[in-house]
Amino acid sequence: MDIPIQGSGNTAGRSLNEACGVIALAERIPVSYRLVQSLRIIQHRGQESAGIALSGKKGVVVVKGMGLANEVFSGKKLDEESFSGIGHIRYSTAGSSVIDNAQPLYAKIKNIDIAVGHNGEIANASEIKEELENKGYSFITNSDTEVIMKLISIELSRDTDPIRAMQNTFKKLIGAYSLALIINGRIFAVRDPNAIRPLSIGRTGFGYGASSEDIVFYQLGGEPIRDVNPGEIVEIKESGFLSYHIEEPRKPAHCMFEYVYFARPDSTLDGKNVFLVRKNIGRVLARENPVEADLVIPVPDSGRSHALGYAEESGIPFVEGLIKNRYVDRTFIMPEQKGRENELDIKLNPIKEIVEGKRLVLVDDSIVRGNTMKKIVRLLRERGAKEVHVRIGSPPIIAPCYLGIDMKTRSQFIASGKSLEEISRDIEADSLAYLSLNGLIESIGLPEDNLCLGCLTGIYPVKIKNEKYRGY
Ligand code: SF4
Structure with a gap:
């Protein structure tokens, strides 16, 4: 087959878009190199850029670059004091192949520390963005991921509870989103109410994690537990996970293309x-x-x-x-x-x-x-x-x-x-x-x-x- 997969980012003059792969880990051991390994396992989901955001004593540290995970991280000395973090690999179309668009996106605004990796696409991102711009908010990129990050940050500035901030944000979004997030040191994985893009949770051998494809858990010495449910927010901790819901789940609408082409053949998506x-x-x-x-x-x-x-x-x-x-x-x-x-x-x-x-x-x-x-x-x-x-x-x-x-x-x-x-x-x-x-x-x-x-x-x-x- 011969199609490109969309990426996010500063796609000025073009549609706002996303695709790619996400990882989230919380473990008893440092996660930096294990996040990189995980990205290599799901490298087929995007080869343009790779990045990790580590959550540790120093707050969030982001390392990202253009190219395959091997190329981005090879020979790089990574922080070995962070026990949780998220990762992202990305594909984009012409014109947006720049480092600014690599994920996770990160923002520190007053007492809000947030990093986001996104697989999917928000169909109403332009409308939300315009609305926010009319209210005086500014954007650095033209990415729908930044729209998500901005909405959560606005909610957090009113109410510090990250679950409510996410619930209020996701009610406004129309589209596909499987997300890995760090919000003030806590690790989350989220799947949209139709569960369009894949996302699963599992044991990793040294803790728990979420991944676009479940094979990652085996290769990290653990095993998959289950798919993230439609409209579910999962908080991932080293000792287990907690589950919250965005709203009443809608009918699932899993992308048929993941089965036909996109996912690895050894992955199991939504039970198949x-x-x-x-x-x-x-x-x-x-x-x-x-x-x-x-x-x-x-x-x-x-x-x-x-x-x-x-x-x-x-x-x-x-x-x-x-x-x-x-x-x-x-x-x-x-x-x-x-x-x-x-x-x-x-x-x-x-x-x-x-x-x-x-x-x-x-x-x-x-x-x-x-x-x-x-x-x-x-x-x-x-x-x-x-x-x-x-x-x-x-x-x-x-x-x-x-x-x-x-x-x-x-x-x-x-x-x-x-x-x-x-x-x-x-x-x-x-x-x-x-x-x-x-x-x-x-x-x-x-x-x-x-x-x-x-x-x-x-x-x-x-x-x-x-x-x-x-x-x-
Ligand atoms: S089935 Fe087709 S339209 Fe639906 S998400 Fe997959 S590629 Fe897009």
Whole structure:
């Protein structure tokens, strides 16, 4: 697949946006290096910047920088006296690739000490910001995370209780937010009332924590406990956690895209293991869209689990016919289309001896713009493939995402206003088929009304201006 994930920050002139990964830890041992390790575990959620905020005797100390967690923290001497803190990794789109936008964001205002890491996107951030500016509040960045931080700070200036400050703030927000926060030395994790982006809590071996993906807990020597509930505020302590609620939880609307593409396959989100969901997708895809072929080939790495399922169900042998250069970053981190195309030239290469003369089923998780898929189909033909039948493990993406994935304009989607035959012709495939919407829901195994399917249906779980609202 070939989409960028949005980031936050000083995106002057562009939409306010977020995505990424968050971590919060409270332990009996210093957490600085363990926060960095955690960020490395969820590095796939964003590669543009990484940061940690440590809460200790000296107050909050923030260390952040551009690049992968390895690059940002390698060789850096970190504070080893802080026993709690939060971490964030970020992806952003063009123009906002600057250190100012790296998170956690931090503010010290009188007796308020606050740091915030955010995964998601606040759909009404511009309106709130304008309202606050009209009241005389100023902003340093153009980030929706700063809007959250400002609202909490305003509440705290009236009432020092952080739970009430957060409850009052979150009632004003529309959108997706999984947050890690430090407020006056206390550590919190928050999930929006629709639980759109993932967030789980767990034991870490030396205490407790929250993470965008639950695999972190195993790798820190502990285990996951559960997902953070819709609309839940969790205070994380070294000895356990306390739970509060923003308001009556609404119906969950977990992003289907986390299952299809974004999350790690070894993660379990809201009770469903991502690898198994993807394999189910492949199986259903094979049942819905069979084709006579010699080999099933995945687009690595995103289409691998889907392709395994397709091969198992169809009985067609699975072969790694495309080899990925592991030292080239995921294409979606390139901020410009030109960069993405150049990256692909060195990122994937077919094995001529495998594909030559063969009828191939090429399986990927999704198609957004279609440029990447077209290039791959061409590459396979150049190496002698006889037929290339493309099978996609999600329904066509036809509508924008306002909740954290960078798909903003309908015109960017290859499926927008085109027939299947036209798309197939565009990507130069012998045939093309997508998973059905029902097939996707069946594969995830959660009720349809517990999922966000906005970019597939144009109907959203939260009220978005000029878009259809699903109304429950
Ligand atoms: S619109 Fe699509 S990508 Fe965005 S949150 Fe909903 S399902 Fe996920």
